[in-house]
Amino acid sequence: MLSYALRTLTRMALTFFVIVTIVFFATRLSGNAVDFVVGEGITSEDRELLIAYYELDKPLFSQYLAFLRAFTDGQFGLSFIERRPVSQIVLERIWPSAQLLLSAVALTLLVSIPLGIAAAIWRKSWVGSAVMMVAFLGYAVPNFVLAIVMVLVFSYWLNWLPVVGNGTPLHFIMPTIAMAGVLIAALTRFTRNAMLDVLGQDFMRTARAKGLPEGRVIVKHGLRNAGITILSVIGLQVAGLAAAGSVVIEAIFAWPGIGDLLVNSALRRDYPVLQFGVLTVALAVIVINAAVDLAYAWADPRLRHTVQA
Numbered sequence: 430m431l432s433y434a435l436r437t438l439t440r441m442a443l444t445f446f447v448i449v450t451i452v453f454f455a456t457r458l459s460g461n462a463v464d465f466v467v468g469e470g471i472t473s474e475d476r477e478l479l480i481a482y483y484e485l486d487k488p489l490f491s492q493y494l495a496f497l498r499a500f501t502d503g504q505f506g507l508s509f510i511e512r513r514p515v516s517q518i519v520l521e522r523i524w525p526s527a528q529l530l531l532s533a534v535a536l537t538l539l540v541s542i543p544l545g546i547a548a549a550i551w552r553k554s555w556v557g558s559a560v561m562m563v564a565f566l567g568y569a570v571p572n573f574v575l576a577i578v579m580v581l582v583f584s585y586w587l588n589w590l591p592v593v594g595n596g597t598p599l600h601f602i603m604p605t606i607a608m609a610g611v612l613i614a615a616l617t618r619f620t621r622n623a624m625l626d627v628l629g630q631d632f633m634r635t636a637r638a639k640g641l642p643e644g645r646v647i648v649k650h651g652l653r654n655a656g657i658t659i660l661s662v663i664g665l666q667v668a669g670l671a672a673a674g675s676v677v678i679e680a681i682f683a684w685p686g687i688g689d690l691l692v693n694s695a696l697r698r699d700y701p702v703l704q705f706g707v708l709t710v711a712l713a714v715i716v717i718n719a720a721v722d723l724a725y726a727w728a729d730p731r732l733r734h735t736v737q738a
Contacts, residue, residue, distance in 0.1 A: 437719050448711045453496050454489075456700050496704070506701035510694075515701045519690065519709055525595055526675055526686030532601055533608035534667055541613045542659070545620020546647065549628060552621075560617065567614030573677045576607035580681070593683040604682045608675065612666050619662040623655035630654075664721025668714045 480486050487495075499506045505515040548560040583590045583603065591600050627633060628651060636646045679688030687706055694703040 437722050441715050441719050444715055445708075445712060448715075449497075449708060450493075452704050452707050452711075453493055456704055499701075505705045508702050509699045510697055510702075515705045518702055519687070519705050522685060522687045522690045522706075523709065525684060526679070526688065528595070529601070529604055529608065529679070529684060529686060530667070530670065530675060532605045533612065533670065534663075536605055536609045537612045537616055537666075538663075540609075541616035542620050542652075544613075545617045546624055546652065548617065548621040549624035550647070552625070557621075561621070564614045564617040567610050568618070570610065572607050572611055573681060575610045576603065576678055576681045579603045579607060595684055600682075604678050604684055607681075608670060608678050612670060615666055616659070616662060620655070620659055623658040624651055626658075627651050627654045661721060664717060668717045668721075 496506075505519075507513070508515055508518055511518060544560050544564070548557045548564075551557045579590075580592055580603065584592045590603055591597065592603070594600055632654075633646060633650055636650045637643070675686065676688035676691055678684065679686045680692045683689060687710060691703065691706045691710070693699075694706060
């Protein structure tokens with residue numbers, strides 16, 4: 430298991446290095462950011478200072494080395510717009526994004542797993558059909574469409590819920606539902622399929638033959654064995670949500686998180702903030718995937734024995 434963990438950490442490091450390189454060269458494709466900032470009133474002296482500070486007057490490879498060296502000072506450069514350390518700006522946005530992501534994951538688990546189990550148990554009744562119809566409908570509706578519809582209905586027409594910011598618990602309702610919508614639909618389908626695979630297994634019939642209550646048979650024996658598949662799906666979906674879903678939702682609701690920061694820094698061509706923000710999201714996705722790999726190896730006895738061998 431230790432060797433498997435070391436291999437996973439090595440893949441994480443290599444993947445992150447590749448992403449760092451891609452992010453650096455990708456952000457240079459839109460032109461010189463300093464020239465864009467000049468149009469907003471920067472003086473020529475400040476322009477020359479910025480060019481010298483970021484080594485933008487040097488060859489691209491030299492700029493790349495300077496970008497890598499910025500990781501050693503803990504500040505990751507200076508923002509073009511706010512003139513503050515990039516790390517300070519990004520750290521202010523991490524916790525609001527984490528709050529929204531955690532609330533969306535919690536809502537997903539509370540709703541999708543019971544619905545998936547119900548759809549599997551009553552698959553031949555109207556209950557199973559209704560659950561799957563709602564799941565397919567939710568899977569087909571993009572999260573930004575759901576967010577816009579909720580804003581129109583609950584904020585514009587009914588005036589029940591606030592739209593901008595994260596100041597109160599009411600601010601969490603619409604962004605959380607919008608982020609969790611597609612994830613709930615996907616996890617409900619996978620939970621149903623995973624439960625269908627185990628409901629007819631011999632160990633389930635043995636558990637019922639011992640006289641165990643049906644609820645205990647479903648939860649302890651059925652869900653426990655189906656949980657290995659569900660775990661992998663949760664990891665992939667949460668990683669995708671952290672990578673892309675939060676950006677759109679935070680932009681719609683003006684949520685003060687990493688997604689909103691990425692959008693604004695991209696529009697203003699604030700290279701240092703954009704680069705570090707993208708790398709923060711990428712690192713979160715890499716860590717989530719690695720954690721899921723390790724949890725999957727720990728939860729699946731077959732894989733665990735293979736890794737130990």
